[in-house]
Amino acid sequence: MGQLLALRRDPLGTLMQAQSFGPVVPLQLEPFDVVAIFDAGVAHHVLHDPDAYTKGTRVQRVMRTLLGNGLLTAQGAEWRARRRLAQPAFRKPRLAAYTQIMHDVSRQFADRWRATTDPLDLNREMMRLALQIASRCLFDDQLEGQAEDLDQAMGRILASFQRMVTQPVARPEAIPFGPAATYRRAISEIDAIVADLVARRRARGSDGDDLLHLWLHSDLDDEAIRDEVVTMLLAAHETTANALTWAWLHLLRYPDALRAIRDEVAELGGPEGVLELSPRAGALPWTDAVVAETLRLYPPAWATGRSCAAAGELHPEGHSSVPVRQGTVLLMCFYAMHRSPRAWTHPEGFDPGRWLRAPSSGGVKGLTLPELPYVPFGTGQRKCIGSHFATLEARIALATLASSVDLALEPAQQISTAPAITLRPDGPVWARVSDPQTHHQMAR
Numbered sequence: 001m002g003q004l005l006a007l008r009r010d011p012l013g014t015l016m017q018a019q020s021f022g023p024v025v026p027l028q029l030e031p032f033d034v035v036a037i038f039d040a041g042v043a044h045h046v047l048h049d050p051d052a053y054t055k056g057t058r059v060q061r062v063m064r065t066l067l068g069n070g071l072l073t074a075q076g077a078e079w080r081a082r083r084r085l086a087q088p089a090f091r092k093p094r095l096a097a098y099t100q101i102m103h104d105v106s107r108q109f110a111d112r113w114r115a116t117t118d119p120l121d122l123n124r125e126m127m128r129l130a131l132q133i134a135s136r137c138l139f140d141d142q143l144e145g146q147a148e149d150l151d152q153a154m155g156r157i158l159a160s161f162q163r164m165v166t167q168p169v170a171r172p173e174a175i176p177f178g179p180a181a182t183y184r185r186a187i188s189e190i191d192a193i194v195a196d197l198v199a200r201r202r203a204r205g206s207d208g209d210d211l212l213h214l215w216l217h218s219d220l221d222d223e224a225i226r227d228e229v230v231t232m233l234l235a236a237h238e239t240t241a242n243a244l245t246w247a248w249l250h251l252l253r254y255p256d257a258l259r260a261i262r263d264e265v266a267e268l269g270g271p272e273g274v275l276e277l278s279p280r281a282g283a284l285p286w287t288d289a290v291v292a293e294t295l296r297l298y299p300p301a302w303a304t305g306r307s308c309a310a311a312g313e314l315h316p317e318g319h320s321s322v323p324v325r326q327g328t329v330l331l332m333c334f335y336a337m338h339r340s341p342r343a344w345t346h347p348e349g350f351d352p353g354r355w356l357r358a359p360s361s362g363g364v365k366g367l368t369l370p371e372l373p374y375v376p377f378g379t380g381q382r383k384c385i386g387s388h389f390a391t392l393e394a395r396i397a398l399a400t401l402a403s404s405v406d407l408a409l410e411p412a413q414q415i416s417t418a419p420a421i422t423l424r425p426d427g428p429v430w431a432r433v434s435d436p437q438t439h440h441q442m443a444r
């Protein structure tokens with residue numbers, strides 16, 4: 001119970017501490033049987049074998065009350081069919097088409113920021129930006145007027161989710177009061193927004209090649225379409241928005257990184273060059289390095305779990321095997337893995353340059369799992385379907401905004417992490433357009 005309370009109070013700190021005990025650590029979380037995995041090789045093995053290590057965990061079950069049987073939570077043949085259905089929306093030609101939307105939305109934000117002297121909450125701004133991009137690209141809809149309601153509902157879902165999954169009862173989601181009741185109410189609010197979105201599209205009766213069009217012209221029934229929309233909406237916007245907020249926080253604290261982004265955008269010919277060249281891999285190496293380093297230190301999907309379908313053993317390299325029972329939950333904390341002192345030099349430091357240096361010069365360029373414990377998008381069959389979408393969006397939004405507006409953080413802010421399903425900052429991140437003279441020049 002001691003460790004369960006600690007995990008409830010401070011999941012990241014507790015798991016960072018657990019990591020110091022070794023690569024595979026059984027946690028004392030009675031009544032739960034949980035083994036924490038910090039070893040890149042074991043994580044690779046587990047995430048590449050979805051039949052032996054399933055999504056049949058308690059966390060996934062609670063998530064299912066929100067996401068139903070959507071792409072993130074479905075398993076087996078049903079998952080395969082849904083992944084196949086959604087895949088065309090994430091292929092290269094579609095990504096190229098999204099570039100224009102990502103760029104337009106980023107330019108609109110830059111224009112609005114330049115016109116205000118009010119402080120901006122960067123987390124709220126990035127939530128709005130990511131929501132607009134996701135809804136326009138994936139659903140061909142602006143979700144006009146619904147962003148605030150969606151944010152509010154999402155905030156309540158995340159806060160109550162974390163409290164529920166660490167409650168030492170069998171079915172926390174079935175409790176009629178407390179966090180479970182808040183959770184259910186917030187789900188109904190999201191359901192209403194999604195029902196509106198689908199009804200709007202059906203009424204419009206339009207064609208298209210966006211994801212909503214694909215679903216509406218498939219054999220999915222209304223409930224399955226609802227599950228897919230909610231899953232994609234939340235998976236696409238919440239994660240990317242948090243990544244962008246953490247990136248801003250670092251760019252405003254590390255002027256060298258910000259300057260490197262501005263310099264490479266200037267070399268491309270300014271924000272218009274970003275539009276033209278950004279889909280090309282390697283066009284904005286510093287921007288990509290800032291994104292990679294942000295996802296290392298603040299992975300928005302900070303952990304995932306799998307349930308063992310049968311008893312067996314795990315084999316961390318250089319250590320003795322660890323037995324697991326049927327039903328043991330394997331918890332992979334990406335946040336801790338990404339900060340392991342065994343794998344990273346100065347693991348807590350923000351050093352985007354490490355992604356541009358070869359291992360012989362102390363960098364990690366070219367390394368991936370299983371050599372490097374870096375898994376912001378997961379791996380294996382269930383790897384994030386939106387990883388290219390997210391990195392493209394982050395690249396375009398950061399490059400466009402950073403080269404168009406001069407921001408400064410409001411002083412004396414204490415910002416820390418609020419881990420729930422995603423890794424959010426624990427409150428607003430206030431910044432202000434810092435120098436009207438400079439931003440006027442940048443706009444030109």
Ligand code: HEM
Binds near residue numbers: 240243301378379385
């Ligand atoms: C920085 C942004 C993002 C991060 C860090 C992230 C992270 C992840 C991770 C770690 C997983 C695997 C979960 C597991 O194995 O348990 C995942 C799955 C998924 N992500 Fe993302 N994601 C991001 C952006 C997006 C975007 C933009 C979309 C959609 C446009 C998206 C849609 C999904 C979906 C549908 C799945 C489930 C895939 C499946 O199981 O087949 N994500 N994401």
